Amino acid sequence: MGPQVDQREAFEELFAAHYWAVRAYVLRRAPSGSAEDVLAETFLVAWRRLDSLGEDPLPWLFGVARRVMANHQRAERRRGALTARLQGLLAGQASHWEPPTAMSEELALAMVRLSSHEREALLLVAWEGLEPARAARAAGCSPAAFRARLHRARRHVAASLADTPIAPRSTIAGEAP
Amino acid sequence: MTTDELVIAQLAGANPVADPASPSAQQRAEAERILRRVLHDAPAPRRSRRRLGLLAPVASLLVVVVVAAVVLRTGRTSTPGASPSGGLNITLSALPTPQTPRVTTAAMSREITLLQRRLASIGHGFTVTRSGANGIVVTGPKGAAGGGTARIVDLITQPAQLRFYDWEADVLLPNGRTVASQLPSQDPSALSVSQGGAEGAGFPGPGSMPLYAAVTLAARQPGQQDRRVVSRAGPQYFMFGTPGS
Numbered sequence: 565m566g567p568q569v570d571q572r573e574a575f576e577e578l579f580a581a582h583y584w585a586v587r588a589y590v591l592r593r594a595p596s597g598s599a600e601d602v603l604a605e606t607f608l609v610a611w612r613r614l615d616s617l618g619e620d621p622l623p624w625l626f627g628v629a630r631r632v633m634a635n636h637q638r639a640e641r642r643r644g645a646l647t648a649r650l651q652g653l654l655a656g657q658a659s660h661w662e663p664p665t666a667m668s669e670e671l672a673l674a675m676v677r678l679s680s681h682e683r684e685a686l687l688l689v690a691w692e693g694l695e696p697a698r699a700a701r702a703a704g705c706s707p708a709a710f711r712a713r714l715h716r717a718r719r720h721v722a723a724s725l726a727d728t729p730i731a732p733r734s735t736i737a738g739e740a741p
Numbered sequence: 742m743t744t745d746e747l748v749i750a751q752l753a754g755a756n757p758v759a760d761p762a763s764p765s766a767q768q769r770a771e772a773e774r775i776l777r778r779v780l781h782d783a784p785a786p787r788r789s790r791r792r793l794g795l796l797a798p799v800a801s802l803l804v805v806v807v808v809a810a811v812v813l814r815t816g817r818t819s820t821p822g823a824s825p826s827g828g829l830n831i832t833l834s835a836l837p838t839p840q841t842p843r844v845t846t847a848a849m850s851r852e853i854t855l856l857q858r859r860l861a862s863i864g865h866g867f868t869v870t871r872s873g874a875n876g877i878v879v880t881g882p883k884g885a886a887g888g889g890t891a892r893i894v895d896l897i898t899q900p901a902q903l904r905f906y907d908w909e910a911d912v913l914l915p916n917g918r919t920v921a922s923q924l925p926s927q928d929p930s931a932l933s934v935s936q937g938g939a940e941g942a943g944f945p946g947p948g949s950m951p952l953y954a955a956v957t958l959a960a961r962q963p964g965q966q967d968r969r970v971v972s973r974a975g976p977q978y979f980m981f982g983t984p985g986s
Contacts, residue, residue: 691756
């Protein structure tokens with residue numbers, strides 16, 4: 565059996581093991597119309613990097629998919645920039661994240677107010693079910709940075725849901741456990 | 742349930758896409774289509790030689806350090822030594838090879854150019870001239886051998902070697918990490934260095950930095966003992982600059 569056959573089999577195993585999880589990750593964040601392209605590009609990167617994948621490639625695949633989606637969104641924005649400028653819509657586009665219809669209005673508002681990093685940290689845990697260490701790999705940051713990000717995101721959302729002012733970060737960091 | 746757990750639980754309840762326990766035929770067909778698209782559109786990845794303990798000649802990763810295709814096997818026909826004037830005088834003859842079955846004028850010209858380049862790397866004053874159909878004469882001033890005629894003969898008759906250098910493993914990004922370590926996370930700077938710009942890989946572009954910035958960045962990196970160098974006890978420094986400086 566040649567090396568290329570081995571590689572193909574290894575890739576097909578990787579695809580079978582993780583395709584559905586990556587597909588769900590993409591569909592939760594990208595318009596369904598572009599999901600197939602995003603998935604194909606994500607697994608194309610995995611195919612090219614097959615030899616350098618570790619034993620737990622799922623968080624890495626999530627990270628690749630997130631960047632592929634970001635590239636798609638940038639391309640879409642470039643295409644739509646002229647139209648948006650003409651319509652005067654470019655200003656005020658604070659967030660490109662669209663909450664799912666199943667989400668309550670209060671929760672959606674709280675999520676939209678988060679930074680993209682904080683929102684992604686929450687969603688990796690709540691939707692993808694990743695432990696913080698694996699989620700950190702998907703987010704492309706250290707576990708410590710991810711935990712801090714997740715902590716901030718939870719506090720912001722909790723405060724927003726409780727309709728209370730959000731405590732300054734220095735106060736949050738200094739709180740007793 | 743704590744407030745934090747409540748936030749996660751509410752988000753989980755609003756998950757718009759459940760993991761399909763049993764995908765539909767349409768979903769499986771979509772997956773099959775994507776798999777075919779990836780495998781058919783892209784060539785098989787090359788195996789990483791880092792895993793094999795070797796340097797990897799992957800096109801996008803590498804800078805060719807030495808590229809010299811010798812099409813002729815150069816054989817000595819006379820004993821090398823000193824000319825009557827005391828200078829260096831070596832006569833060589835070009836022999837046909839399987840790759841170049843006939844010693845043509847073009848092949849001789851290429852060979853002479855190659856020898857001139859090699860000799861220029863060790864000193865000045867060498868002359869390389871063609872002699873007859875397949876002869877090449879190398880002459881040099883007195884003392885040009887610089888320690889031995891045998892060294893010159895070795896230099897100009899050794900087959901050329903094609904070497905690859907896996908520079909992604911060593912090139913530093915502005916954040917102080919190597920390109921290779923940042924590629925799995927698709928770092929834009931790492932991708933820029935790895936894949937290059939419009940000019941192609943290896944050319945200065947958005948991922949590169951000025952020489953001074955590169956030197957100051959490199960100076961902040963921790964020292965690393967080169968296990969291949971066992972004769973030195975202390976640190977080893979390298980000096981570099983633009984060619985000819």
